[in-house]
Amino acid sequence: MEESLVVKDLTVSYSNxxxxxxxxxxxxxxKLIGIIGPNGSGKSTFVKSVLGLVPKDSGEVQIFGKSIDKIRKNIAYIPQRSNIDWNFPILVKDTVIQGTYPKLGLFSRPKEKEKTRAMEALRKVGMEExxxxxxxxxxxxxxxxxFLARSLAQNADIFFMDEPFVGIDIHSEEVIxxxxxxxxxxGKTLFVIHHDLTKVKDYFDDLILVNGGLVAAGPVSEVFTPDLMEKTFNAPLAVLKNMGGKLS
Structure with missing residues (x-):
């Protein structure tokens, strides 16, 4: 099986x-991969550094064997909702059609094909009205x-989503x-920063456990264990169970 992401010796720092x-x-x-860890553990930093959105102190990142600059148009990224200016005067349909821009030429504008793809993506997520x-x-x-529709319109091969289920209704979570x-x-590969331990087994194939670095990674059945979760969250099992986590 082809490796979607390879990261070697990644170190990132802010203000020393x-x-x-x-x-x-x-x-x-x-695979559908959950990125799990406590607040401030480096989950978002990991994703942003992989995507070249924050500088690395050291390390090498390859996506499908290529550097980020050579494959960026095939990568979809949905940031945390709190990082988006929702007052920006843009319509829903125009937001979604932005997803077609990476694969257009430098001075090209969306044509009927791209507009149709955007509307199809809106229908897919139940937002065409x-x-x-x-x-x-x-x-x-x-x-x-x-924003998921925008990523669908992009027709990306690999997706990175930062806390997509925070602050949304149950129906939207089920649709997403x-x-x-x-x-x-x-055959797409999806990385999802996630916090709700009750949904881990239902949602993901693999997990990446992060707390200032890699704690563990692998199939949910092997990684979502009491020992590794205690190590990741620096908390005893009883506290994690109160968070709703049903650990194997």
Whole structure:
């Protein structure tokens, strides 16, 4: 199986404080992967450094055997909702059609084909009736579905999503995870920063456990264990169970 992501000796720091240290990992393609860890553990930093959005102190990153600059147009990224300016005056349909931009030429504009693809993506996430709404008028779950539609319009091969299920309604979460699993079944690779331990076994094939570096990575059945979760969260099992985690 082809490796979708290979990271070697990744170290990232902010203001001389190390956020990620000496992280090494390789991940096969065609999987839905959860990135788990406590607040401030470096989950978002890991993803942003992989994508070249924050500088690395050291390390090498390859996606499908290529550097990020050579494959960026095939990568979809959905940041945390709190990092998005929802007051920006843009319509839902225009937000989604932005997903087609990476594969257009430098001075090309979206044509009918791209507009059709954007509407198909909106229909896929159940948001076509909101196409002419300003994105700030939507609920949190609706906004997240629109950004997923933008990624679908991009027709990416690998997806990175930062806390997509935070602050959204149950219906939107069900729509999103259903689509993510369908993408996985189509051979896409998806990385999802996640915090709800109760959903881990239902949602993911593999896990990456992070706390200032790599704690463990592998299939959920092997990694979602009491010992490794205690090590990841620096908390006793009783506390983790109170968080809702049903550990094997």
């Amino acid at each position: 404080k190390i956020a990620i240290k000496n992280l090494d990992i390789s991940v096969d393609s065609g 909101f196409a002419d709404k300003q994105i700030g008028e939507l609920s949190g779950g609706q906004q997240q579905r629109v 995870i259903k689509i993510l699993k369908e993408l996985r079944d189509q």
